[in-house]
Amino acid sequence: MSHSATIQCPSCRRLFVPDMRSPEMPFCSLRCKMADLNRWFQEDVGLPINCSDPEDEDEAPPPSAPREWKFE
Numbered sequence: 578m579s580h581s582a583t584i585q586c587p588s589c590r591r592l593f594v595p596d597m598r599s600p601e602m603p604f605c606s607l608r609c610k611m612a613d614l615n616r617w618f619q620e621d622v623g624l625p626i627n628c629s630d631p632e633d634e635d636e637a638p639p640p641s642a643p644r645e646w647k648f649e
């Protein structure tokens with residue numbers, strides 16, 4: 578039985594018992610959290626800005642005509 582499941586810290590690869598209430602989750606410590614965040618930012622900055630987001634230029638379908646609204 579393993580009542581204390583360990584997870585691997587994404588930053589330092591250390592196995593640790595996670596504390597679900599910890600704001601550092603899923604990192605083992607705040608240091609690792611910040612380290613990973615920094616790494617992420619640096620990688621993000623290094624990436625070329627590639628706006629390959631295809632814009633949906635679909636013409637909006639005409640609003641379905643309401644069936645003879647009768648306000649009487």
Ligand SMILES: [Zn+2]
Nearest residue numbers: 586589605609
């Ligand atoms: Zn760690």
